[in-house]
Amino acid sequence: MSSPEFTIEISPKVARIWKTFPPLISALLPHSEDAYASPLSEEALIRKLVEGHSPTILLPTEIRDWPEDQPLHSDLTPRTPLASGRYQRQIIDSLTPEQLCKSVGSHPDAVALKAGLLQLHDDLDASHRSSQSIEGRGRHQAGDYWHAIMHRREPDYSNSKYWFRHVGEHPIFPQLGQYSASIATEFNHPQVSDWSLRLQQGKNDWNPMTFVDLAQSTARTPGPLQSFAQRLQRREMWLLLESTFQDVG
Structure with missing residues (x-):
């Protein structure tokens, strides 16, 4: 399962997350709908990652600081x-x-x-x-x-x-x-x-x-x-x- 089987295109606003953590951990974090794009549904993508499949991660050129709006809420x-x-x-x-x-x-x-x-x-x-x-x-x-x-x-x-x-x-x-x-x-x-x-x-x-x-x-x-x-x-x-x-x- 080492060869890439699908791609995940990462939005600049969450690029720091996907650059820091492995794909499974990144996908399990709360995020907005436009955080990344993939041909798979979110549940299917997570299942693939849990099974050990290796995606191609397309990071943007710009890696911003930790996102200020992810998670969407930060209630005290x-x-x-x-x-x-x-x-x-x-x-x-x-x-x-x-x-x-x-x-x-x-x-x-x-x-x-x-x-x-x-x-x-x-x-x-x-x-x-x-x-x-x-x-x-x-x-x-x-x-x-x-x-x-x-x-x-x-x-x-x-x-x-x-x-x-x-x-x-x-x-x-x-x-x-x-x-x-x-x-x-x-x-x-x-x-x-x-x-x-x-x-x-x-x-x-x-x-x-x-x-x-x-x-x-x-x-x-x-x-x-x-x-x-x-x-x-x-x-x-x-x-x-x-x-x-x-x-x-």
């Missing part, structure tokens, strides 16, 4: 999983870590990857089942980080902080601090600027406890501050998914 406290990803969630939940990743050097991180994929689909319960099964394990305790995110979104803010204390320092923290500073200038809003500075007052320029406080303060209040928190959360999950995948190998 989602009530239900994304309706559009029901089939993808079923597949993610059914696959073993070894089926999801071709090479598994760290089994706990492969389980954490499942937790992350499900979290991006807003399936908090299924994500929780995976993350809590690998407590304290993994190269950077990615499962505990996904566990903390799940409780922050549940929301159970004190429990989220408990799990962030388990995580300690994480390699994505400096990037989150830099991203916070970068997008805060776009909002040009005093509250956003204040929270951005507070978020960066931690080791490696990021304080996850402060982010929990921000999420709690704005979860039910639409406006610039909530939009700021949603963008931070989306970037946090993309960076953590990338880091988790790297730790699997």
